[in-house]
Amino acid sequence: MNRTRRTGGSSGRFRTDRSSQRSAGSARGSRFRAQETGRQNPRPATGRKNGTGARSTARPQEFALPVTLTEPLPAVETFAELALPPRLLAALGAEGVTVPFPIQAATLPNALAGRDVLGRGRTGSGKTLAFGLAVLARLDGQRAQPRQPLALVLVPTRELAQQVTDALAPYARALRLRLATVVGGMGIGRQASALRAGAEVVVATPGRLKDLIERGDCRLDQVAVTVLDEADQMADMGFMPQVTALLDQVGAGGQRLLFSATLDRNIDLLVRRYLHDPVVHSVDPSAGAVSTMEHHLLHVHDADKHTAATEIAARDGRVIMFLDTKHAVDRLAKHLLSVGVRASALHGGKSQPQRNKTLARFKDGHVTVLVATNVAARGIHIDNLDLVVNVDPPGDHKDYLHRGGRTARAGESGTVVTLVLPHQRRAMDRLMADAGITASTARIRPGEAELQRITGARAPSGVPVTLPEPAAEQSERTGSARRGPGGRTGGRGRSGRANTTRTRRSTPRNSQ
Structure with missing residues (x-):
């Protein structure tokens, strides 16, 4: 039985007595098969399919x-x-x-x-x-x-x-x-x-x-x-x-x-x-092995990619669309607004207050399309998000898994679609193999029924929409702030505060 004791000092800090956890003969380097809670003789998934798409296999190594x-x-x-x-x-x-x-x-x-x-x-x-x-x-x-x-x-x-x-x-x-x-x-x-x-x-x-x-x-x-x-x-x-x-x-x-x-x-x-x-x-299986997630590789010609992405964005319901660079993100978001799709851009070039505001608008439905770089691939939980689109294929299998992880959360269903140009097909096949995923493959063109069936794509209204730009907040200047990985320049989130507005949620609150 593990014991907890308090040490001296006004902070009342506790420490854990670990002596009861260790057996005398155990060594830090000893190895054995990691326990799989609730699993006996675990076996890889078989890549089951339903009628609309392929499902994931288990991750190796x-x-x-x-x-x-x-x-x-x-x-x-x-x-x-x-x-x-x-x-x-x-x-x-x-x-x-x-x-x-x-x-x-x-x-x-x-x-x-x-x-x-x-x-x-x-x-x-x-x-x-x-x-x-x-x-x-x-x-x-x-x-x-x-x-x-x-x-x-x-x-x-x-x-x-x-x-x-x-x-x-x-x-x-x-x-x-x-x-x-x-x-x-x-x-x-x-x-x-x-x-x-x-x-x-x-x-x-x-x-x-x-x-x-x-x-x-x-x-x-x-x-x-x-x-x-x-x-x-x-x-x-x-x-x-x-x-x-x-x-x-x-x-x-x-x-x-x-x-x-x-x-x-x-x-x-x-x-x-x-x-x-x-x-x-x-x-749980790893990030890509989600039985409720479908994966589709949509082979598309270079000349059709932009129009196909636009039609997918115009669907009913929310979608996250991933691209490689912040400039490509800004261009697509601007284009979508010009054709009547409520889209907003999210990338590392935005200030943190702008990013927070953009995410809030996407979560509350004021924005239906979040166009993003990999900055949105982790740490974002959106209820009822059933589609993620890789407009640009990710750089490696881990990026793919974490982009796709924005959907099919907490047991919900979801679909991950990747637009693949002819010169990207071989690399994308290798990436999916590394991810342990067998995807459904289709050749699509804008306006075709297959694209609509998989993604809900439709023609946009063509009526431009205008969204107010999230206001940037002036960061405090400090000579000691350093720059580098991990978020070097900037401040505090809403410390200890949460939205007290109660809304009906379909995703359990303990899914985060």
Whole structure:
């Protein structure tokens, strides 16, 4: 049984006694097959098809994890079975969250017991509450000193940081815990003020947190619970030096929770260096292996691609369209507005306030087409989004999986369509093989019934529409702000605040 004890100091910080977790003969480097919670003798998917499209196969080649024989606690069927504070349970009920998703049911008992957890679950599987509820429950009754947070959640992108904050805000409020969001793209002074005032939980991108530490506005030596969310993207985006430098500043003996859509060799270093005897849970297939997601490769001639994309954008319902560059994004968004499609552009050239406003308009339906670069490939959760279009094919299979992960979330159905020019066919076939996906292939032309059947495409109205440009906010100027990966220049999201307007949702609130 894991024990939690308080150490001295006015902050009331807790540490975890791990001695009961480790057996005397276990070694950090011992290897065995990672436990697949709820799966016996797991087998690859067979690439089943329905009448309209091909479905995914399982992803190959995940590394052998250096974990010891730490037995996981049994999964639960309801949140009421967990040792959660009564106010937290009441908040879950008020938010309509009653039945845990598989990754929540599997990981929460172990995380609440203070164990290190390595959890794999596809995007949209409920990872945010899987770690978030554990963090908040373990901090219940604690109070952070100025500049000394008690829990840290590291994420790769600004959008994901804001999504995590918004998802946890109502539960943090219920326990009177303070959240601070530390990201680039907005004023650093407001973030520094939030940290100086004291925040129990900090949700941060690595670069901006590093800046604030160097300014003396934050220390990590009192952090008792550390979460790495979307760890595979942290590695893919080159954030490992920043992440490891931050983790080295966290006090020894703290709890570590690592969540990822895939457990491949890119996160091997993090697992080996920072997780101690982790309980491993792999309750979902990887990001591309979604049984409710259809994949289509639409072969199109160069001269027809622009018109085909326009007709798809004019469909009923929302769609995200991915392109390679911000200039191509701006051009397509401008064109769509000129022909009567309510489209808006999202890319790294926009300020963070502009990006936040654009996403808000897309979520509330004022914008029906989000034209984006890969900045929208992760950290964006949109209810009832059933179509993602790769106008430009992605650069690699991971980009494909995470672009497609914006749809078919929380058990909903969805379709991923890629427009493929003749010279791109061979490369796209290799990419899909790397992703472990067998897609349906069709040759299409604008105006054809097949394009309409797959995507709902139709001719646009041709009546231009005008959308007000999201106002840019003046960022505070600071000589210490650094630039580089992870969101280097900018400030705070809505720290601890959430939209209190209640709307009917078809996607469960614990899907984030």
